[in-house]
Amino acid sequence: MKKVDDRDEDETPSFIPFAAFDPPDLPTDERLRRWIARFHALFRRGQEGSFIADDRLQSNTLERLDEVVAPPATGPVIDELEATIQPWLARQPLERRFKLIILPPCDESDIVRVWAEQGKHSCLQPPPRDTLCDATLTLEDLPGSGLLVVSRLERWFIRERGCLATVRNLLEVLEASDRPCVISCNSWAWSYLRTALQADAVMPPGMIFKPFDGPRLQRWFAELARNDLTQGVRFRSSATGKDVLSRDAGDGDGDGEFFARLGARSRGIPWVAWHLWRRSLRRDRDGGGAETTAKVVVEPGEETLWIAALDELVLPGEHPQSALLVFHALLIHGTLTIEELRRTVPAISQSNVVSALVMSGFLERDGDGVRCRAAAYPAIRQGLSKAGYPKDGL
Amino acid sequence: MAGDSGSDKAVKLINDFQDISLGKIVLIVIGTWLAIAAVRRVIPYLAARGPSQARLYLLGAVPVIRLLLMVTAVFWVIPIIFNITFQNFLVIAGAASVAIGFAFKDYVSSLIAGVVAIVERPYRPGDWVKIGDDYGEVISVGLRSIRLNTADDNVITVPHLKLWTDNISNSNDGEPTLQCVADFYVSPRHDAVALRSALEDVALTSAYLDYKHAVVVVLKETPFGTHYRIRAYPFDFRDQFLFVSDLTIRGKDAIAAHGAYQVTSGVAYSTTA
Numbered sequence: 001m002k003k004v005d006d007r008d009e010d011e012t013p014s015f016i017p018f019a020a021f022d023p024p025d026l027p028t029d030e031r032l033r034r035w036i037a038r039f040h041a042l043f044r045r046g047q048e049g050s051f052i053a054d055d056r057l058q059s060n061t062l063e064r065l066d067e068v069v070a071p072p073a074t075g076p077v078i079d080e081l082e083a084t085i086q087p088w089l090a091r092q093p094l095e096r097r098f099k100l101i102i103l104p105p106c107d108e109s110d111i112v113r114v115w116a117e118q119g120k121h122s123c124l125q126p127p128p129r130d131t132l133c134d135a136t137l138t139l140e141d142l143p144g145s146g147l148l149v150v151s152r153l154e155r156w157f158i159r160e161r162g163c164l165a166t167v168r169n170l171l172e173v174l175e176a177s178d179r180p181c182v183i184s185c186n187s188w189a190w191s192y193l194r195t196a197l198q199a200d201a202v203m204p205p206g207m208i209f210k211p212f213d214g215p216r217l218q219r220w221f222a223e224l225a226r227n228d229l230t231q232g233v234r235f236r237s238s239a240t241g242k243d244v245l246s247r248d249a250g251d252g253d254g255d256g257e258f259f260a261r262l263g264a265r266s267r268g269i270p271w272v273a274w275h276l277w278r279r280s281l282r283r284d285r286d287g288g289g290a291e292t293t294a295k296v297v298v299e300p301g302e303e304t305l306w307i308a309a310l311d312e313l314v315l316p317g318e319h320p321q322s323a324l325l326v327f328h329a330l331l332i333h334g335t336l337t338i339e340e341l342r343r344t345v346p347a348i349s350q351s352n353v354v355s356a357l358v359m360s361g362f363l364e365r366d367g368d369g370v371r372c373r374a375a376a377y378p379a380i381r382q383g384l385s386k387a388g389y390p391k392d393g394l
Numbered sequence: 395m396a397g398d399s400g401s402d403k404a405v406k407l408i409n410d411f412q413d414i415s416l417g418k419i420v421l422i423v424i425g426t427w428l429a430i431a432a433v434r435r436v437i438p439y440l441a442a443r444g445p446s447q448a449r450l451y452l453l454g455a456v457p458v459i460r461l462l463l464m465v466t467a468v469f470w471v472i473p474i475i476f477n478i479t480f481q482n483f484l485v486i487a488g489a490a491s492v493a494i495g496f497a498f499k500d501y502v503s504s505l506i507a508g509v510v511a512i513v514e515r516p517y518r519p520g521d522w523v524k525i526g527d528d529y530g531e532v533i534s535v536g537l538r539s540i541r542l543n544t545a546d547d548n549v550i551t552v553p554h555l556k557l558w559t560d561n562i563s564n565s566n567d568g569e570p571t572l573q574c575v576a577d578f579y580v581s582p583r584h585d586a587v588a589l590r591s592a593l594e595d596v597a598l599t600s601a602y603l604d605y606k607h608a609v610v611v612v613l614k615e616t617p618f619g620t621h622y623r624i625r626a627y628p629f630d631f632r633d634q635f636l637f638v639s640d641l642t643i644r645g646k647d648a649i650a651a652h653g654a655y656q657v658t659s660g661v662a663y664s665t666t667a
Contacts, residue, residue, distance in 0.1 A: 159599045195605045196598045345601045388446035
């Protein structure tokens with residue numbers, strides 16, 4: 001394991017081909033524990049409690065978490081995107097006019113749009129969802145000149161009869177235009193569009209960031225925690241008392257195993273890891289290191305944030321089919337209002353499954369709509385995979 | 395003397411009563427029965443809760459394991475009761491042939507068909523099959539018969555004997571999905587290209603669609619109208635009726651939205667008749 005501030009890459013890494021994305025593996029002992037937990041879940045009856053213990057997080061205020069693990073959850077991805085696009089744009093003439101960026105779901109900050117705004121690139125906005133099915137795009141509607149950015153291709157369609165025409169129309173217009181174009185799409189939506197509409201016939205192979213494995217996460221979180229508001233803060237494992245982000249010679253190189261586990265559980269997705277990391281931080285209510293059995297020397301003036309063991313998030317063994325249909329629709333579309341969900345998932349029309357999923361922590365409100373929680377994504381993906389649903393290619 | 399010799403041979407067919415361990419036989423029978431009962435409960439339980447990819451493999455293993463257990467028990471018990479020699483084997487086989495030929499012909503034929511079904515696998519637990527007029531999911535494959543659970547939740551017992559005489563239509567044949575078909579009969583005056591495309595979108599936008607399989611919409615002209623068929627696959631065959639219902643509801647909408655109107659099946663069938 002390398003030290004936190006060691007860099008094996010001085011240059012910002014660029015994106016890699018989508019097909020080459022290989023989520024980090026769990027350590028062997030952790031994998032064994034996970035198999036045992038899943039086997040145990042086979043014999044667990046009914047819905048035994050919620051899968052995320054929210055009450056354990058109450059000791060850390062949101063404000064303090066925002067100071068020590070500041071949003072956005074994008075990490076260095078925006079810089080890496082820039083490092084990917086600029087060399088491509090600089091190479092004239094362009095080999096292919098399109099650059100397809102495929103990102104995992106639960107990206108709350110719309111990374112590609114943020115990058116486009118930073119670079120002052122023209123961004124093509126999707127039509128509002130309520131008029132999406134009737135929208136028609138022409139070449140004259142394309143904004144600005146030069147590089148055109150279409151962020152969130154999933155916002156250009158809704159899985160409803162008559163609403164695929166808009167995304168077909170968009171692809172035709174982009175094809176007819178002679179402008180270079182960066183298109184981003186959620187991996188689940190791309191999996192759908194690729195097979196249902198053969199969208200990959202007009203697009204190049206997709207690109208994605210390098211998976212965020214243990215060392216990458218450790219570096220990123222160390223940088224996040226390095227600011228004026230976190231002077232004297234130590235992040236200690238509640239199991240070992242070890243300072244996981246230590247840069248002191250005495251403490252070795254931090255707790256690489258914790259971050260290896262975090263990277264594997266988050267499937268190499270930075271925003272999922274970011275949410276799991278925030279959820280794992282605890283403040284000692286008694287102020288005396290009561291949450292750990294390890295003997296830890298706490299220096300005067302030091303504030304310790306304890307890192308609890310990562311919960312094994314699994315869907316309850318018996319989950320209604322309608323819940324899985326809702327998860328699947330939300331992973332494809334991102335955020336949907338209840339009305340839009342009813343249009344795309346007819347099975348839920350008479351049920352209160354959405355409210356139940358929000359209450360149990362799998363979904364969260366996003367304006368008028370709902371979306372999958374990033375922290376719940378590994379469990380949701382696992383549940384859909386187990387039930388045989390079509391997945392993304394990650 | 396000749397009579398004594400014949401009596402000796404008959405006695406030797408079965409071991410001496412004091413040599414037959416009844417306790418051992420009872421233990422073998424009970425042990426086998428318990429093992430089979432456990433297999434029949436635990437494996438379907440695990441199949442229902444485990445990964446869907448493993449479901450059909452697990453369910454398909456039940457009759458095979460049960461057959462192995464029963465064969466093992468039979469071969470274990472026979473030497474305890476019978477004095478196995480070639481001569482005795484011929485005597486037992488002859489007697490059994492007469493009994494089977496007169497009394498248990500159909501029963502034994504079903505048993506043999508059951509063994510053939512386990513080997514050839516025209517149906518497995520979890521498959522959706524049509525035998526005669528009965529269509530349903532195979533919930534168990536016994537030695538004599540199979541049990542089908544129909545869409546109306548009726549359990550039908552079908553003897554393996556049907557294997558010799560009837561065609562067996564297996565919709566998924568061990569795969570986790572199967573092709574579903576939604577039929578529409580539409581009055582001929584309409585834009586067929588547009589409607590075909592709309593019906594394709596109906597399938598492509600279904601929440602149940604396994605979009606790894608192609609969606610096909612075929613049509614043909616019939617004397618009473620245009621017959622459209624949407625052929626598509628749900629990702630789980632247990633959703634097949636919900637899937638077809640979803641296609642039908644939204645297909646009707648699509649037909650109405652294109653200014654066409656459906657010919658009712660009653661008209662269609664009476665015309666074909």
